[in-house]
Amino acid sequence: MTLSLSKQDAKRIAIRAQGLATGRSAEIAGDPITLDDVGRSVRAMGLLQIDSVNVCVRSHYMPLFSRLGNYDMNLLDRLAYEKKSVFETWAHAACFVPVEDRRLFLQRMAARQPRHRVARLMEENPPYLENMLEQVRERGPLTASELDGAGKRSGPWWGYTSGKIAMEWYFAIGEVSVAERRNFARYYDLTERVIDEKHLDGDTPSVAESHREMMRKAVQAHGVGTAGDLANYYGIKNADAKVHLDELAQEGVIQRVSAEGWDEDGFAPIDITSTKPTNARALLTPFDPLVWNRDRVERIFDFLYRIEIYVPEKKRQYGYYVYPFVLGEELVARVDLKAERDRGTLRVKGAFVEDGPDQDHVAANLADELRLMAEWLGLKRVGTGRRGNLMPKLRTALKG
DSSP: OOEEEOHHHHHHHHHHHTTOTTOOHHHHHTOOOOHHHHHHHHHHHSOEEOOOOOSSSOGGGHHHHHHHOSOOTHHHHHHHHTSOOEEEEESSSEEEEEGGGGGGGHHHHHHOOOOHHHHHHHHHOTTHHHHHHHHHHHHOSBOGGGSTTOOOOSSSTTOOOHHHHHHHHHHHTTSEEEEEEETTEEEEEEHHHHSOGGGTSSOOOOHHHHHHHHHHHHHHHHSSBOHHHHHHHHTOOHHHHHHHHHHHHHTTSEEEEEETTOSSOEEEETTOOOOSOOOEEEEOOTTOTTTSSHHHHHHHHOOOOOOOTTSOGGGOSSOSSEEEEEEETEEEEEEEEEEEGGGTEEEEEEEEEOSSSOHHHHHHHHHHHHHHHHHHTTOSEEEEEEESTTHHHHHHHHHO
16 A cells, blocks of 8 residues: 655655654753764764865754754764764765664675776876875874875865875775864774774675665655655665665555655655654754755755855855755745854855745744854854845844
């Protein structure tokens, strides 16, 4: 049987699956947010995308604030680099992943082939890569720049040195892992010195077994999604994902759903706990798990969302780094934010409300959320710019 869902059901299920439905329970209760809270939140999301842009705050810290509230960002660093409960790897992008799921990526690591810069380096200087790995073996953990013979960048600021190319290759195939970060720079070390041995030993799942488990986890994290949505989460091929999702549905591990307005059926957990209204209120980084798949966001929330970092300023519609604002069970607004740390100000450069929502209600809730975010970032005030149809009411709400 296929479960039929209304458009509103799909929104509520998606928000609830991502841990955003009930607000920030620990903060509301006045309890301190702990390392365990952070760990549970990462595991509920399944993946936490890492991004370097620091206009406001680095993206991987923001989803935890959206779900938990005013927490100490050092808790995520401790979880990754002291407790080593999560580790860095390539999923759909560079992500933190629960360390117990590392086994699911082993076949992917083993199957990687040297291409482009790595292949050229192997051809031009065969001993080079082994020399770089030997330095890590003897001296690690090291940044790429600390390697003897790392070389110069091959291009502008995003270009890699030969040492960085070597380390990223060994990282991709699992020979080295990220032991820590300082000022966002990766410190590489041998994987056996980073990952607990209990996650290194044991049988390696087959590709099929790994992908099947990834799809089960993706369904749980999404709440509802098409095969393409779920494949995107872990960066596997749509056709491959569909095979495993069909198997899981036939076995009763997940269920098929037909959602209002969708061109194809989707999948959902067997234990959908509730389609009751949600009480979400959160600003979402562009790489939040709820919104990073732009096609899914548009299909579920009727919210057309594109990041405009690489769009020339004069051609941007909403701004450089825009945060969607979820309220209740809708994406009601988008806000272009910048942390002006020298001025102690969280600057709202633009604020835009969608058609339909009550603007006073949105502005009042957004003002509260911005104040909370400024406090979390250690900023003294929220400042406003001039752009956006919500800005006049937001400015009034912030004064209130």
